[in-house]
Amino acid sequence: MFKKRIKTEVVPAHEYTDYSDRFEGDEKYATLKHVAIAAAIPSTVAIGTGLFMFNKFNDTYSSTVIPVNAPVQQVMEPVVAQIPSTIHVNTIAEPTGIIAEKSLEILATALDPVVQILVAISFPIASVIMVGACFFFMLGNSEKAWSMIMNAGLGYVLINLSPLFLQILKQIGEAI
Incomplete structure (x- = not known):
């Protein structure tokens, strides 16, 4: 009972590594089309990222600087202060978007x-x-x-x- 040997069975490698039971017909193997698509995706992403980074750091102007060619004129006008007789409580200020x-x-x-x-x-x-x-x-x-x-x-x-x-x-x- 204790000396009973367990027989080992040798299984061919293709039975547990190629997963051919999951696919049918020509889907079992990668074609030239599949390989070309798989190789093109990382290179396309790398080229796109490289162009983005190249354009990002080679801009002639910063994203916050806007060049203006018009001359600046300063006009001094008198300021007249008027005090309203009534203040409306329901008045809503118009949003300007500057703070946002x-x-x-x-x-x-x-x-x-x-x-x-x-x-x-x-x-x-x-x-x-x-x-x-x-x-x-x-x-x-x-x-x-x-x-x-x-x-x-x-x-x-x-x-x-x-x-x-x-x-x-x-x-x-x-x-x-």
């Missing part, structure tokens, strides 16, 4: 360093996650490893594109 624009500008300026720090630390964090995912390959859990690598890569790309998304949101907000 300034507060938005201050908030965006205050959050810029935070966004830049997050963009700067995204690469080291994504690298650590990807290296950690490689240990799951060693432990035999390739599904979790691929999932972690894909999530880390997608997170890294989205974090690096976040300044672009924030700039787009700011432009939309100004247009409205």
